[in-house]
Amino acid sequence: MIEVRNLVKSYGYIKALDDVSFEVRRGEIVGFLGPNGAGKTTTMRIITGYIYPDSGDVLVRGKSVVQDPIEVKRSIGYLPEDNPLYDDMEVLEYLQFIGEARGLKGSKLKDALDRVVTTVDINHVVYRPIGELSKGYRQRVGLAQALIHDPEILILDEPTTGLDPTQIVEIRSLIKDLGKEKTLIISTHILPEAQATSTRILIINRGKIVASGAPEELTQLARGDHSIHFVVKIGSPEQVAGILDQTPWIEAHTYRIRDNGEVEFVIRPKGGEDIRERLFLLARENDWILLEMWREKATLEDVFLSLITEEVPS
Numbered sequence: 001m002i003e004v005r006n007l008v009k010s011y012g013y014i015k016a017l018d019d020v021s022f023e024v025r026r027g028e029i030v031g032f033l034g035p036n037g038a039g040k041t042t043t044m045r046i047i048t049g050y051i052y053p054d055s056g057d058v059l060v061r062g063k064s065v066v067q068d069p070i071e072v073k074r075s076i077g078y079l080p081e082d083n084p085l086y087d088d089m090e091v092l093e094y095l096q097f098i099g100e101a102r103g104l105k106g107s108k109l110k111d112a113l114d115r116v117v118t119t120v121d122i123n124h125v126v127y128r129p130i131g132e133l134s135k136g137y138r139q140r141v142g143l144a145q146a147l148i149h150d151p152e153i154l155i156l157d158e159p160t161t162g163l164d165p166t167q168i169v170e171i172r173s174l175i176k177d178l179g180k181e182k183t184l185i186i187s188t189h190i191l192p193e194a195q196a197t198s199t200r201i202l203i204i205n206r207g208k209i210v211a212s213g214a215p216e217e218l219t220q221l222a223r224g225d226h227s228i229h230f231v232v233k234i235g236s237p238e239q240v241a242g243i244l245d246q247t248p249w250i251e252a253h254t255y256r257i258r259d260n261g262e263v264e265f266v267i268r269p270k271g272g273e274d275i276r277e278r279l280f281l282l283a284r285e286n287d288w289i290l291l292e293m294w295r296e297k298a299t300l301e302d303v304f305l306s307l308i309t310e311e312v313p314s
């Protein structure tokens with residue numbers, strides 16, 4: 001549906017995008033995650049045809065945004081970062097103006113207005129001046145504007161930034177509903193936001209894509225240096241510790257004795273391997289009574305931090 005190919009974009013000496021490529025399939029809700037200045041907005045502006053890349057291209061349903069920006073814009077709805085609206089206009093008046101600018105008129109325009117007003121639930125504010133609206137309602141009007149030509153693709157740049165918690169919940173649920181029918185890219189620098197709304201997360205940092213995957217997959221990426229907890233019922237923890245010391249696939253371990261006498265070891269595998277099976281066999285071989293074993297789950301925060309830390313030049 002969207003093929004982003006080798007985008008490079010500099011502003012003066014700042015390289016905002018450094019060879020960014022990724023694909024978005026129909027029906028996906030992609031969370032575009034990255035810290036401030038990572039290149040999210042720049043990427044979105046290029047996809048939506050508002051600025052040109054220095055090199056590279058974006059194909060939207062097979063059409064090049066560089067060669068055919070007008071055609072591409074037809075299939076995309078865009079909510080920019082700053083959600084620019086005309087404060088003096090009334091909501092309906094504004095949406096009508098945008099609809100006309102996108103080539104709608106007569107009964108088509110009327111139907112489109114009815115549709116978006118219902119979709120984003122702004123019926124009761126259509127005659128209010130935009131300047132009087134709360135931030136949550138401004139965001140709804142921004143979404144309505146993005147939806148008016150009924151595009152297949154929606155690109156939302158930090159749609160919940162600056163909203164209060166109630167408004168965030170409302171806008172997220174609206175986005176979720178939109179995701180049932182449309183292909184979405186939503187940028188955010190907040191991890192839980194990406195986890196809450198997306199089917200896939202793309203992480204961008206310093207103008208490069210550093211990871212892509214389902215939220216669970218990304219969690220597994222960081223599994224490497226994550227520890228196994230291993231609880232045994234045992235007379236002598238030192239004896240177990242001695243054996244763990246001599247086990248080549250274990251990098252390090254610690255233990256603590258629980259109140260009930262059970263011993264909980266935390267074991268770090270060498271080379272990030274999954275050692276649960278081997279630990280089980282080791283316990284059986286030594287007649288340790290294994291009570292519990294679990295792998296510490298990396299949170300997306302961990303993944304994100306480890307990924308962006310790697311990128312920091314030393």
Ligand SMILES: Nc1ncnc2c1ncn2[C@@H]1O[C@H](COP(=O)(O)OP(=O)(O)OP(=O)(O)O)[C@@H](O)[C@H]1O
Nearest residue numbers: 011014016034035036037038039040041042043189
């Ligand atoms: N118009 C511009 N002129 C000069 N530099 C720019 C311009 N727009 C963006 N940049 C720079 O390009 C880099 C990427 O910016 P971009 O706005 O794409 O990041 P972002 O991921 O959207 O960040 P944020 O989370 O703060 O919105 C940053 O270093 C930024 O300072």
Ligand SMILES: [Mg+2]
Nearest residue numbers: 040041042081
């Ligand atoms: Mg931005």
